[in-house]
Amino acid sequence: MNLSSPENGKPDFYVGYLPTPPSHRRFLLLMIPALCIALVLVAMALAGRQRDPGATLVQSGEIESWSGTVFVDPYPMIITDDNTIHLVMGIGKFGVRDRVDEFDGVRCTVEGWRLMRSDRRGIQLALEPDAIRRDQSGKDAVSKPDLGVGEPVRLIGEIVDGKCFIGAMKPGDGKAHKACAILCIDGGLPPLFASIKPDDFETLPLVRVNGKAELTGGLLRLAGEPVVVEGILRSVGGLAVLDTTPEQVRRWVPSDDESRS
Amino acid sequence: MREYRRLARLACKGQAMTNSYTWVQWNSHKKRYDTVLAACCLLYIIVFVGMSYVVHQGEHALSIMVVLIRAFSTLAIVLLHIILCIGPMSRFTSLVSPLLYNRRHLGVTMFVAALIHSGLVILYYGGFGIRAPLPAVVDGYASFATISGFPFEIFGLAALLILFTMAATSHDFWLAFLSARSWKILHMMIYPCYGLIVLHVFFGILQSEQHPLYGRMMILGVGLVTTLHLVAGLAERKRDAQGLAADSNWVDIGEVTNFQEGCGAVICLRDQERVAVFRHGDGLSALSNVCAHQGGPLGEGQIVDGCVTCPWHGYQYLPGNGQSPPPYHEKVPTYELRIDGTRVMLNPVPNEPGLAVKAALIPAGNETGDA
Ligand code: FES
Numbered sequence: 001m002n003l004s005s006p007e008n009g010k011p012d013f014y015v016g017y018l019p020t021p022p023s024h025r026r027f028l029l030l031m032i033p034a035l036c037i038a039l040v041l042v043a044m045a046l047a048g049r050q051r052d053p054g055a056t057l058v059q060s061g062e063i064e065s066w067s068g069t070v071f072v073d074p075y076p077m078i079i080t081d082d083n084t085i086h087l088v089m090g091i092g093k094f095g096v097r098d099r100v101d102e103f104d105g106v107r108c109t110v111e112g113w114r115l116m117r118s119d120r121r122g123i124q125l126a127l128e129p130d131a132i133r134r135d136q137s138g139k140d141a142v143s144k145p146d147l148g149v150g151e152p153v154r155l156i157g158e159i160v161d162g163k164c165f166i167g168a169m170k171p172g173d174g175k176a177h178k179a180c181a182i183l184c185i186d187g188g189l190p191p192l193f194a195s196i197k198p199d200d201f202e203t204l205p206l207v208r209v210n211g212k213a214e215l216t217g218g219l220l221r222l223a224g225e226p227v228v229v230e231g232i233l234r235s236v237g238g239l240a241v242l243d244t245t246p247e248q249v250r251r252w253v254p255s256d257d258e259s260r261s
Numbered sequence: 262m263r264e265y266r267r268l269a270r271l272a273c274k275g276q277a278m279t280n281s282y283t284w285v286q287w288n289s290h291k292k293r294y295d296t297v298l299a300a301c302c303l304l305y306i307i308v309f310v311g312m313s314y315v316v317h318q319g320e321h322a323l324s325i326m327v328v329l330i331r332a333f334s335t336l337a338i339v340l341l342h343i344i345l346c347i348g349p350m351s352r353f354t355s356l357v358s359p360l361l362y363n364r365r366h367l368g369v370t371m372f373v374a375a376l377i378h379s380g381l382v383i384l385y386y387g388g389f390g391i392r393a394p395l396p397a398v399v400d401g402y403a404s405f406a407t408i409s410g411f412p413f414e415i416f417g418l419a420a421l422l423i424l425f426t427m428a429a430t431s432h433d434f435w436l437a438f439l440s441a442r443s444w445k446i447l448h449m450m451i452y453p454c455y456g457l458i459v460l461h462v463f464f465g466i467l468q469s470e471q472h473p474l475y476g477r478m479m480i481l482g483v484g485l486v487t488t489l490h491l492v493a494g495l496a497e498r499k500r501d502a503q504g505l506a507a508d509s510n511w512v513d514i515g516e517v518t519n520f521q522e523g524c525g526a527v528i529c530l531r532d533q534e535r536v537a538v539f540r541h542g543d544g545l546s547a548l549s550n551v552c553a554h555q556g557g558p559l560g561e562g563q564i565v566d567g568c569v570t571c572p573w574h575g576y577q578y579l580p581g582n583g584q585s586p587p588p589y590h591e592k593v594p595t596y597e598l599r600i601d602g603t604r605v606m607l608n609p610v611p612n613e614p615g616l617a618v619k620a621a622l623i624p625a626g627n628e629t630g631d632a
Contacts, residue, residue, distance in 0.1 A: 010523055013563045014358040015575035016290040027356040032297055039305045039339065042478075046335050047312035047328075049472040055320040092389030169385075170324045174469025176386075179398045179414065183390035225409040251407060 056167030059114035063126050066111075069141040070132070072097065072104040074241055075162075075190045075206055075213040078123065079142055085238040087122045087190050087206075088132075089115075089163045093180070095188020096125050100132055107141040108132055117166035119238050120192065120204040124163070147241055150234030155195050155242070156252055159207055159215065159223045162190035166204070178224030185215050185223055193229060193242050205233060205240035209249075219246050226252035294363040298370055305339070306332045326385045331466075333378035338458065338482070340371035345455060345486045349493035355561070361573055365431045368451075372421075372428040379421050382414070413464035420457035423450045433554075441553060459483060504529030507609035514538065514607045517600060517623055520545060525569065527560030530609050535560065536596055538605070539569055539580050544620025546580035547596035547607060553614075554591065582617040600624065 012021035020028070068080035076088045076096050088110060090096045111131040115122035125131050161184030164172030171177060173194055185191045191207040191214070206213050207229075215223060228251075231244030309332040313323055343360075344367050350357045360367075387394035399418055404410030427448055429435075436444045459479065467476055505512050507530040514528050520540040527550055528536040535550035537560030548569060550560045557573030564570065568577035568586060578585055578593055585591040592615030597608040600621050612618060 010521065010563060011355070013565070013570075013572070014355065014362070015565065015570055015572070016359070016362040017288050017575055018565070020290070020359065024356060024359055028359055036301060036304060039301055040308050042339060043305045043308035043332075043335070044312045045474060046478070047309045047332075048316050049470075049474045050313060050316065050323065050331070051470055051472065052317055052321050053323055057320055093391070170322065170327060171469075175409065175413070175464075176466055176469050178410075180386040183387065183392060183397045187391045221404060221410065225407075251404075251409065 051171070053171035054117060056170060057114065057116040058167040063111050064114055065109055066123060067109045067135050067137065067139075068107065070100055070103040070106055070108045070110070071144050072100055073213075074208050074211075076100040077239070078108065078110050079145070079237075081139075083237060084121060086110075087120070087162055088112075088125050089122055089189055090125055090187075091127055093161075093163075093184045093187040093189060095190075096132075097188055099125065103132060103134070105141055105144070107135040107137075107139060109135045115163065115167040117204065120162070120166050121238070122162060122166050124168070145236045145239060147234035147236050147239070150232040150241075150243070152230070153233045153242070154228065154230045155193060155197075155233075156226065156228050156256065157193055157195035157197075158226055159185075159191050159229075159249075160194045161185050161223070162192045162204075162206070165192060165194060173224065175225065181224035182220055186220060188214075191215050191223065196226075203233075203235065203240045205235070205242040208241050208243050210245055211243075213241075217246075219249055222249060222251060228252050228256055290359070291363055291366070294359070295366055298367060302336060302340075302370065302374065305336050309335065326381060330378055330381045330385065333374045333381065334466075337371050337374035337378060338462070340367060340374060341455060341458065342482045342486060344368055344371060345451070346489055349489035352493040352496065355572065358572060362575075368424075369428045369431060372424040375421055375424055379417065382417075408464060409468060411464045413461050413468075416457045416461035416464065420454045420461060423454040423457070427451065427454075436554070441555065445556060455486070501529050501531070501535075504531040504533075504535075506531050507533050510608060511599065511606040512609050513601075514605050517545070517603050517605055520605065523564045525560040525562050525564075527558060528607065533609060534594075534611070536607060536609075537562070537569070538598070538607070539564055540623070541567070541580050541620070543623050544580075545598050545600070545605060545623060546618065546620045547598050548578060548580065548583045549594040549596075549611060549614075551593065552576055553585075553593050559593070581620060582615055584615045 012023045014021055014024045066078055066080050066086060068078045070076070070078050070088075078086050078088060080086065088096050088100060090099075109132075110123055110125065111128070112123045112125045115124060158173055159181075160173045161181045163184055164177065164180060166172070169177065169180065173181070192204045193207050194204060207215070209215060209219060227249055229242065229244050230248040231242050234241050234243065310328050313328045317323055344364060347357055347360050347364055351361050383394045383398050387398035390397055399412065399414045405412075427450060430439065430444065430447060439447065462479055467479070505514065505528065512530065520526055520538060522540050524540070526538045528538055530536065535558070536547050537550040537558070538545060538547045541564050548559055550558055552559050552571040552573065554571065554574055554576045557571045557576075559569055559571055559578070562570045562572045564580065565577070567579075569580050570577050576585065576591060578591070583593040583595040594611035594614045595616050595618045596611055597618055598621035599606045600623065605621065
C-alpha cells in the first residue's frame with residue numbers, strides 16, 4: 001500500500017494527537033469491521049463447541065415441600081410416599097447432617113428446592129430452622145431399604161459432588177470444577193460416581209468409603225478427575241451405593257484398559 | 262498517560278503548556294480507540310453468552326456464571342494475542358501505528374477481563390464453602406505429578422499478578438519513576454505471563470473441554486505469536502548484521518540525496534545502537550534511534566513542527582540537541598555528522614544525551630532529497 005501523502009511526498013505519518021493520515025484512516029475503516037467479524041466468529045466457535053453438561057433440572061424461586069421418611073445413612077435422604085429417594089443437601093457447599101441427625105427414621109416434611117439429574121434427585125434444604133420438621137399427617141414411617149449384597153464392579157469415571165453434578169452448577173464435573181467438587185464434598189455434600197459409560201450415568205451411585213459417604217485425605221484430592229474405582233455396587237429402588245476403600249480408588253491413566261472417550 | 266508531546270509540539274510553536282501528570286490525557290484518538298475497544302469487548306461477550314444458550318438450551322443449559330467465566334477468559338486470551346501481535350506487525354507496516362499508540366489501554370482492558378474471570382472463578386468455585394474462597398481454589402488440592410490433578414489455577418493466578426503489576430505501572434509516572442530501562446524489563450514480563458496463560462489453559466480447560474477446536478485454536482495462537490516474533494526478530498537481527506562497520510572515526514552513511522526532507526532514516530551500525538538521521542531544511546542531524554520513552558524507533562519518525570517525533574507515542578526532540586522541548590526533560594544521545602562532497606559521514610561515537618551538535622549543512626545543489 002502506498003503510504004505517501006500526495007501533498008508533500010512524505011510517507012503518511014501517524015501520531016495519536018495529530019489528524020489521522022488517509023492511509024491509516026482507510027486501514028482503520030477496513031480493520032475495525034474485520035476485527036468485529038473475527039471476534040464474532042471466534043466467540044461463536046468457542047461458545048458453540050462447549051460440551052453438553054447433561055440434562056438437569058434446577059428449581060429456583062418458590063419453595064417446595066416433600067413428606068416422607070428421613071434416613072441419615074449412608075447420606076441424609078428422604079424417601080417420599082411415591083417411593084422416590086431424594087438426597088438432602090444444604091445451601092452453598094454444605095451438607096445437612098447436623099440438621100437431620102435427630103430425624104433418622106422419622107417421618108418428616110422437608111422444604112427446599114428441587115435438583116434432578118436422570119434418576120438422581122436432590123433437595124436443597126431451605127435455611128429456615130423448621131425447613132425439616134416432624135410430619136403431622138399421622139402416616140407411618142417406612143423402613144430403611146435393604147441395599148442387598150450387590151455385585152463387584154470396576155468403574156472408570158469421576159467422583160463428583162452430588163449437588164453441583166445434579167444441577168447446581170453446569171457443568172458440575174471436569175478439571176475446571178475440581179476445586180469446587182473438593183470443597184463441596186469436604187463440606188458434607190454427597191460424593192457420587194459419574195461413570196464414563198453413558199448407561200451408568202443413570203445410576204450415579206453414592207460413593208461410600210469404608211462405610212461412610214465421605215472422602216478424606218488423598219482420596220478427596222482425587223475428586224473431579226478421572227479415576228478407576230473397584231468395589232461393590234448395591235442398589236435398591238432409586239438408591240445406589242458404590243462401596244469401596246481408599247486402596248480401591250486410583251487415578252485413571254491412559255494405559256487403563258478402557259478409554260475415557 | 263503523560264501525554265505532553267502534543268503540548269511539546271505546541272511549545273515548538275511557542276505556545277503555553279504544562280508537563281504535569283494526569284490520569285489519562287484524553288485526545289480524540291484515545292476516545293475513539295477506547296470506544297471501539299469497549300464495543301468490541303461487549304460484542305464478544307454478548308455473542309459468546311448468546312451462542313452458549315443457543316447451543317445448549319433448556320435442561321442442558323450451562324450455568325450463567327460458567328458461561329461468563331468462559332466468556333471473560335477467552336476474551337482476555339484473544340486480547341492478549343492481539344496485543345502480542347501488534348509489536349512485531351509494526352516492524353512490517355506502519356499502518357498498525359494507531360493500534361500501537363494506545364496499546365496500554367488494550368493491555369489494561371485485557372487485565373480487567375482476566376480479573377473479572379478470576380474474580381468469578383474464586384467466587385463461584387471457591388466461595389460458599391468451609392474454606393476461604395482463594396485458598397479453596399488455589400490450594401484445594403495439589404498433585405503436581407499428574408496432568409489431570411495439576412493445580413492449573415496457580416498458573417492463572419501467577420499470570421494475573423504479572424498482569425496486575427503491568428497494568429498498575431502502565432502510567433508514564435512509573436516509567437519516569439522506574440527509568441525507561443527498568444520499566445521496559447518489567448513490561449517484558451508479558452512473555453512469561455503469556456507462557457503461564459498457555460499452561461493455565463493446557464492444564465485446565467483443555468483437560469475437561471475435549472473438543473479439538475480449543476487445542477487447535479490455542480496452538481494457532483501460540484504459532485502466530487511465535488512466528489511473528491521470530492520473523493520480525495530475525496529481520497531486525499539481519500538488518501543489524503548488515504549494518505555499517507563503525508571501526509573508523511567517520512562512517513560513510515550514504516549520499517546526501519538519500520535523506521528526505523522531514524523524514525528520518527535509520528542507520529544500522531554493527532555492534533552498536535542504531536542512529537536516526539533527519540534532514541531538516543539545509544541541515545542533517547543525528548540522534549540515537551532509541552526513544553527515551555519506551556525505546557521506539559526515532560528514525561522511523563518524522564519532523565513535526567520542527568521536532569523529531571517518535572512514531573510510537575509522539576514524544577518529540579529537538580534535532581540539534583536531542584532534548585525534548587522545554588519544560589520537558591527527556592534527552593537522547595546526539596551524533597556528529599559532516600558532509601564530504603556529496604557523502605554524509607557519521608561519527609559513530611554517541612555524545613552525552615542532550616548535547617548540542619551543529620547540523621551538517623547540505624551544500625547547495627543537493628536538494629534532491631527534498632520532497
Ligand atoms: S514516544 Fe513512546 S516510545 Fe517514543
